[in-house]
Every structure is written in C-alpha cells, then in structure tokens.
Amino acid sequence: MNTTNNIKGSAAITFIGGLLVLLITLFLLVKLATTGYYSNVSDMQPSAVETRIQPTGRLTMGDGTPVGEREGKQVFDKVCIQCHGADKNVAFAPKVTHNDEWSARIAKGFDTLVAHAINGFNGVGQMPARGGDSTLTDDEVARAVAYMTNQSGGNFTAPAVQKGDAAASGASAPAGQSAAANGEAVFNKLCIACHAANSAFPNSPKITHNDEWAPRLAQGRATLVQHAIQGFKTMPARGGDANLSDADVEAAVVYMANQSGGKL
Ligand code: HEC
Numbered sequence: 179m180n181t182t183n184n185i186k187g188s189a190a191i192t193f194i195g196g197l198l199v200l201l202i203t204l205f206l207l208v209k210l211a212t213t214g215y216y217s218n219v220s221d222m223q224p225s226a227v228e229t230r231i232q233p234t235g236r237l238t239m240g241d242g243t244p245v246g247e248r249e250g251k252q253v254f255d256k257v258c259i260q261c262h263g264a265d266k267n268v269a270f271a272p273k274v275t276h277n278d279e280w281s282a283r284i285a286k287g288f289d290t291l292v293a294h295a296i297n298g299f300n301g302v303g304q305m306p307a308r309g310g311d312s313t314l315t316d317d318e319v320a321r322a323v324a325y326m327t328n329q330s331g332g333n334f335t336a337p338a339v340q341k342g343d344a345a346a347s348g349a350s351a352p353a354g355q356s357a358a359a360n361g362e363a364v365f366n367k368l369c370i371a372c373h374a375a376n377s378a379f380p381n382s383p384k385i386t387h388n389d390e391w392a393p394r395l396a397q398g399r400a401t402l403v404q405h406a407i408q409g410f411k412t413m414p415a416r417g418g419d420a421n422l423s424d425a426d427v428e429a430a431v432v433y434m435a436n437q438s439g440g441k442l
C-alpha cells in the first residue's frame with residue numbers, strides 16, 4: 179500500500195516538475211520575444227494618469243487644464259504639432275513658422291481657417307476635424323489656429339480664455355456674465371438718459387418699474403432687441419449711438435429688462 183502511494187507520489191512530482199519547466203520555458207520565450215518593448219513613460223506621468231481618472235463631466239488635459247480653457251500653445255503642442263510642427267513632413271500640412279506655406283491660407287481670413295480646422299478640410303491634403311481631438315472646443319481650436327498662424331506671418335486675435343468655462347456648465351455661463359457686465363456699462367453710459375428709474379423722458383419704460391416693462395417684456399427678447407437696434411417710435415435706433423454693436427445693444431436690453439421683472 180505504502181509503496182504504491184510512493185510510486186504514485188513520485189509520478190505526480192515528476193509531472194508537476196515537467197509542467198513547471200514547460201511554463202518557465204514559455205515565460206522566458208515570451209520575455210525574449212518582447213524585450214525592447216517598454217510602456218510609454220510619458221503616458222504614465224502622474225498628470226497623464228490623473229487625466230484618465232478624472233470623474234466624468236470634468237474632462238481635463240494631462241496638464242489638468244479644464245476643457246474649454248486650454249490655450250493655443252497647449253493645444254498646438256499636444257495635437258496640431260503632430261502634423262504642423264516646423265520639422266514635420268505630413269503631405270500638404272502647412273508647417274508653423276514656414277510663412278511661405280501659410281501666406282495663401284492666411285489670406286482666407288481667420289474665420290475660414292477656424293471653420294476649416296473645426297470641420298476638417300480636404301483641399302489637397304487631409305486636415306482632420308479638430309485635428310482629430312474631438313474634446314477640443316471651438317474656441318480652443320481657434321486659439322490653436324491663432325497661435326500657429328501668428329508665428330507664420332499672421333496677425334489674428336485668439337478668443338480669450340474664460341476661466342471657469344467648464345464643459346459641464348457650457349460656454350454660455352461666462353459669456354452671459356460678461357454680457358451682463360457689458361449691458362450695465364452700456365446702460366449707464368447711454369440708455370440711462372431716458373430709461374433711468376427717475377427719468378422724465380415721456381413714454382420710455384423706466385428701469386426697475388416692472389409695471390412699465392411687463393407689456394413690453396411680453397413681446398419677447400427678439401422683438402425687444404430688434405426695436406432697440408432699429409428704433410421704435412420715439413426710441414432712437416441703438417439709443418442714438420450708431421457705433422454701438424448689436425451685441426452691446428442686446429446686452430443693455432437684457433440688463434435693463436432683467437432689472438425690471440424680466441428673465442431674458
Ligand atoms: C493628422 C495631421 C493633422 C493634424 C493633427 C492637424 N492638422 Fe491641420 N492640416 C493638416 C493638413 C494635411 C492640412 C492641409 C489640408 C489641405 O490643404 O488640403 C491642414 C491644414 C490646416 C489649416 C489650413 C486650412 C486652410 O483653409 O487652408 C489649419 C488652419 C489647420 N490645419 C489647423 C489645425 C489645428 C488648429 C490643428 C490642431 C488642433 C491641426 N490643424 C491638426 C493636417 C493636420
């Protein structure tokens with residue numbers, strides 16, 4: 179009985195030993211085949227790792243900049259440089275600082291270039307939409323275009339970075355804030371002459387007099403803005419200042435109306 183067990187035991191040990199040798203050989207073979215492969219160190223930088231473990235709704239680049247707030251240089255250095263770098267050689271991609279390659283493109287104007295960069299452009303070569311990075315906002319692409327072209331003979335103004343322009347809250351919040359500040363400034367400079375709370379100007383709805391504004395508010399924002407831009411009865415077009423932009427007039431309308439029971 180004992181002897182049989184011993185024989186069985188040693189057979190098992192031989193079998194397991196053989197298996198081990200086989201496994202070790204396999205392991206070494208695999209190791210041999212893959213030597214020379216290292217994981218990309220820059221992919222494992224703490225900041226890059228943080229990017230991947232951000233909670234949803236707050237996307238940031240590897241450097242921690244919230245989406246929407248990335249500067250032209252950051253976008254260029256990460257995305258566009260792959261094809262537009264000064265020393266790159268991608269068919270037909272105009273290279274940064276090579277003014278001769280850019281001049282005809284710059285002549286198209288900033289808006290066209292930005293539209294092409296956002297939507298993609300296949301004139302002679304293949305420019306992918308947003309350089310292939312769909313997380314880039316329109317403004318971020320525009321900043322990258324300005325950054326790139328301004329080093330290549332262009333002179334464009336990049337859209338300013340609005341801090342707190344988090345992707346989740348949408349771009350409209352900061353735009354609304356600056357519009358509100360603008361609206362107040364325009365009002366205080368111009369509209370106040372006839373729309374001040376204590377103005378004696380006939381028929382003009384006075385700011386904070388909700389009763390005077392209620393029937394006008396009922397017309398809706400678009401109509402109010404249109405009347406303020408084009409003039410309305412004794413209300414002069416653009417409050418009398420022809421140089422005021424549509425956006426400024428609109429901001430003033432919104433400011434005034436919202437102080438007077440409106441929610442524009
Ligand atoms: C995969 C390569 C590639 C990447 C990445 C890339 N581009 Fe391009 N880009 C091109 C090529 C190729 C062209 C030329 C297309 C043509 O003329 O047909 C081009 C052209 C352009 C133009 C000129 C368009 C015009 O109307 O002449 C702009 C502006 C531009 N790219 C901006 C950007 C920006 C901004 C980024 C980064 C966000 C970017 N590109 C990333 C390949 C790329």
Ligand code: HEC
Nearest residue numbers: 368369372381382394402405406411412413416417430431
């Ligand atoms: C010279 C005086 C005057 C100035 C300056 C003026 N307004 Fe008026 N505004 C009026 C009068 C008067 C009315 C009322 C017109 C009516 O309903 O008969 C009016 C009406 C309005 C209305 C309501 C229009 C509607 O459809 O009922 C808006 C909106 C408005 N003004 C915006 C502005 C803004 C914005 C400015 C400054 C950029 C401005 N106004 C500057 C005199 C003025």
